[in-house]
Amino acid sequence: MGKVTAKANANIALVKYWGKQDVGLRLPMNSSAAIGLDKINTVTTVEFDEKYKDDEVEIDGDKFSDEEKERVVKHLDRVREMAGVSLKAKVVTQNNFPKGAGAASSASGFAALSVAAAEAVGLKLDQKEMSILARQGSGSASRSVPGGVCVWHTAEKSEESFAEPIEVPKEWDLRVLLAFVGDLKMKKVSTTEGMALTKETSPYYEVGVREAGNNLKRLRRALERGDWGGFGQVVEDECYRLHILCMTTQPNLLYWTGETVAIFQRMLELREEGVEGFFTVDAGPHVHVVCQTKDMGRIRKEIEGIGGVKRVVECKVGGPAEVIDEHLF
Ligand code: PMV
Numbered sequence: 001m002g003k004v005t006a007k008a009n010a011n012i013a014l015v016k017y018w019g020k021q022d023v024g025l026r027l028p029m030n031s032s033a034a035i036g037l038d039k040i041n042t043v044t045t046v047e048f049d050e051k052y053k054d055d056e057v058e059i060d061g062d063k064f065s066d067e068e069k070e071r072v073v074k075h076l077d078r079v080r081e082m083a084g085v086s087l088k089a090k091v092v093t094q095n096n097f098p099k100g101a102g103a104a105s106s107a108s109g110f111a112a113l114s115v116a117a118a119e120a121v122g123l124k125l126d127q128k129e130m131s132i133l134a135r136q137g138s139g140s141a142s143r144s145v146p147g148g149v150c151v152w153h154t155a156e157k158s159e160e161s162f163a164e165p166i167e168v169p170k171e172w173d174l175r176v177l178l179a180f181v182g183d184l185k186m187k188k189v190s191t192t193e194g195m196a197l198t199k200e201t202s203p204y205y206e207v208g209v210r211e212a213g214n215n216l217k218r219l220r221r222a223l224e225r226g227d228w229g230g231f232g233q234v235v236e237d238e239c240y241r242l243h244i245l246c247m248t249t250q251p252n253l254l255y256w257t258g259e260t261v262a263i264f265q266r267m268l269e270l271r272e273e274g275v276e277g278f279f280t281v282d283a284g285p286h287v288h289v290v291c292q293t294k295d296m297g298r299i300r301k302e303i304e305g306i307g308g309v310k311r312v313v314e315c316k317v318g319g320p321a322e323v324i325d326e327h328l329f
Contacts, residue, residue: 001087003047004120005327008111008144009318010040010097012176012280012288014235015216016242017139017152019199019209026139027161029199030212031154033219034140034163035290036147036318037176042108044093045328046076046116052088059093059109075113075137082133083121091117092328097313106191110137111144111321119323127320131162134321147320149174149223151216168317169226173293176315177277179303180286181259191283194246194253201250208245215241228292232278235290239280246283257285259308266302275299 011034019029055076057069076089091113095105114134118125125133127146135142135152142152143163152163168174189197199205215234222230246253260281267279267289277291277299291299300312 001048001085001120001122003045003327004116005043005045005324006112006115006119006321007041007043007324008108008115008141008321009036009038009147010042010105010108011036011140011143011147011150011318012178012290013140013143013238013242013282014149014280014290015212015219015238016282017195018242018245019195019205020139021154021156023196025158025161026136027156027158028139028152028154029209031151031216032140032143032212033149033151033166033216034143035149035174035176036144036320037178037315038318039313039315040097040108040178041318042093042095042105042112043324043326043328044091044109044112044116046089046091046113046120047329048085048087048089048117048120050087052090055088056090057093058091060095071137072113075110076117078133078136079114079117079121079123082118083123085121087121089117089120090329094328106138107140107144110134110141113137114141114145115321115323128162128164130321131164132158135161135163145321147318149317166220166223168223171226172228174317175291175293175296176317177289177291177296177300177303178286178313178315179263179289179309180311180313181257181263182285182308182310189253194249194283197251198245198249198253202245202248204245204248208241211241212238228276232276232290235278235280243281253283255281255284257308259306260285260287262306263287263289263303263309266306267299270299270302
């Protein structure tokens with residue numbers, strides 16, 4: 001049983017996941033879709049060995065809470081149970097971007113942990129099985145396993161809820177600009193907690209879940225037809241759908257800041273000029289703009305000119321989670 005290191009990319013949801021039908025298994029209420037982001041990732045090294053008397057966890061040095069450690073240990077338990085081993089492990093993980101900031105760190109985190117831990121313990125999982133394992137650590141992590149543009153299926157059974165790639169028109173040269181804006185001042189509510197609250201309290205939840213299903217159909221149709229404008233419309237509709245559900249949760253979850261909305265407005269203005277980038281936001285204030293290479297330079301320049309925008313990261317479509325050679329310890 002050796003030491004294994006894996007790298008996984010974050011992903012930005014095009015059709016959003018927000019709520020579970022089975023909390024323990026992390027089975028989602030609706031199917032979702034996402035794009036992997038090649039520049040935003042997590043690297044994790046795992047070693048199972050008799051020398052460890054307890055699980056040792058390190059995330060970005062010492063920047064993690066007891067709850068985060070507990071979640072990692074619970075995931076190691078899943079892997080140990082699958083493999084029928086009881087060895088303790090050391091886990092060292094490094095994110096190349098801020099955690100818990102609505103840039104999907106749990107997605108890349110649990111995808112990297114799943115690949116590294118499963119390989120280290122000698123489990124031979126295919127991509128579907130790996131996606132199912134990652135899903136149980138964090139729902140969106142199921143989509144960071146295949147990477148690319150993918151769909152995560154809702155299902156009542158664990159073995160049917162996994163993510164797999166979908167086709168994108170060959171002529172679309174997809175890019176995502178991720179604009180980091182100032183931090184939120186509000187109290188942090190985890191996505192796990194937030195989506196449970198929304199399901200319980202938003203009067204629009206049921207209709208929201210139904211709309212997610214319709215929007216995934218619209219997205220698939222736009223991809224089949226190569227309808228770029230139709231694709232972008234779904235991306236933005238889904239951004240509003242998620243945040244309407246969040247805003248109508250008790251207590252209200254408002255993730256947007258002035259800068260978030262300023263970027264939306266600028267994108268709408270640019271569209272009038274024929275420059276097409278479509279905005280979307282996960283559970284945080286930062287904005288992802290999905291565009292094509294031809295418009296990227298102009299969009300980037302415009303976003304960087306907005307006060308309060310801290311940094312813009314240019315991403316290509318990220319690949320699948322994979323084992324790499326360089327260990328963190
Ligand atoms: O898997 P989690 O707990 O990180 O939830 C992700 C939720 C959103 O990022 C807001 C939406 C999504 O589909 O990724």
